[in-house]
Structures are given as C-alpha cells and as structure tokens.
Amino acid sequence: MRLATWNVNSLNVRLAHVLDWLVTADVDVLCLQELKLANEKYPHDALQAAGYTSAINGQKTYNGVAILSRLPMADVALDMPDYADEQKRVIAATVAGVRVVCAYFPNGQSLESDKYRYKLDWLDAMHGYMEATLKQHQRVALLGDYNIAPEDRDVHDPKAWEGQVLVSERERAAWQRLIALGLADCYRLFEQPEKSFSWWDYRMLGFRRNAGLRIDHILASPALAPDCRACVIDKAPRKLEKPSDHAPVIADFAVA
C-alpha cells in the first residue's frame, strides 16, 4: 500500500500535474493540502476518471485538504472535533485498515505574529487529536504539510534559519510530542541523501540551489511503521513548468 502527501498550492492551477503524477506514481492514497478552492469547485470527475475517489474539506481561496483513494474509503471525518476552526486543515478516513489523517499545519508567519500563537494552539490540538486517534486505531498514518523542519539536517542553511518560524524551538518541541506518542518519521527509517528537502522557495532560485526545507512528512503508528518498506521525496513535479513549491512524499507499506 502506497501513501503519499503533496501540498499542491492551488488544485485549480495544479490539476494537470496531479493527474499526470497519479498515472506514474502508482499510489493508493494521496493526501493533498492547499486546495485553495471551494468544495463545489472540486474536480471530482477528472480525479474519478483517473481512478480516485475524493474525500474533501475545502474552502474558498485558502487552505483546504483532500484524501484521494483508489481503494474503498470509510469513516471520513472533517476537522479536529475539539478544536473549533474556520480554517479547513484536517480530514481523516480509513483505507485498507489504516486510519489516514491528512493535515495542513499552520505556517505561523513569524514568532511575533498572532499566527504563531495560533500555530502553537493548533499543534496542541493536533497532539490531542492524534492521541485520541491512536487509542481508537492500531494502524495510523499522519500525512501532510507540517510546516516544521524537525532537525537542522532538514534545513539547507540552519544558521540563516536559526530561531525562525518553521524551525523554532516550540515548533520542534510540538513535533517531538507527536513522536513521543510513538509515531515514527517514515523518511528517517531509511538511509536518505544529504540535503533532502520537500519545499523550496519560489524566489532566489530556491529549487535550483536546493535551498529548501523538509517540512512535509509521513508519521506512522507503532503498529504500522514496521511495515514501511520505503519512503521517498519525488522531486520530479517540482521541475515542471509552474510547479507547486512543494514536492510529494511517498511511503510504501507492506500491508494489504
């Protein structure tokens, strides 16, 4: 079973990339973030024709998440039940016995911003949500754009980024609290190339200089992680014309 996550930065603009990618990537489940479109504008038909049904939690202009699956999807749940939020950032569904959670973590903007406070509150809520999810399900995967680079090796220039949003102490502590629930960072279960990133700034030739961050992640529960056979970042779509600034991350699991 192959699970993937991709922040597409507008599904409207990126639909052709997603459709092309689904043909070659051979994934069973794809979690999308930053749809940036209202639910009524979601391209169900084009994705259905590609073999994927979608569970969606969208809104106009900002945010928005979806789970695409070519296997039957059950028990779709929108948002975090104990965290009232206008922003559509969370959706979950069960596929082949795996509880798949797709999340678009807040950016935070800067440490001085109200958005940073919101991010920390949201991270608290996500911890509680995952704690509850892990009590209800054995096999759980949390996929998405975390907007956190967990370690300095996930940052192209740790010195320049020191203390900034996406790498700050409190954000990394929140990541560690998720890890402390028993979740495993699938990417780090395997030997990986140096300077592996999943996001590159559109500006400053970020991608060409590999000036990026690894902020898109797949975490797996203790019952699921041992079945992970591989985890890779697919940089190919980032090389296309008018790309998303994020690359997809794929994890391959030895489960039915």
Place this chain on the structure above:
DNA sequence: ATGGCTACGATCCGTAGA
C-alpha cells in the same frame, strides 16, 4: 541586499504562503 515568486481576489495593490 530582509527582496527576489506565486496564487487569489480584489483592482492596477493587498494578503498569504514558508
């Protein structure tokens, strides 16, 4: 050099992303 793209929805610039 603190900017530099990109997307959106509003206008011909502001907000947001990371």
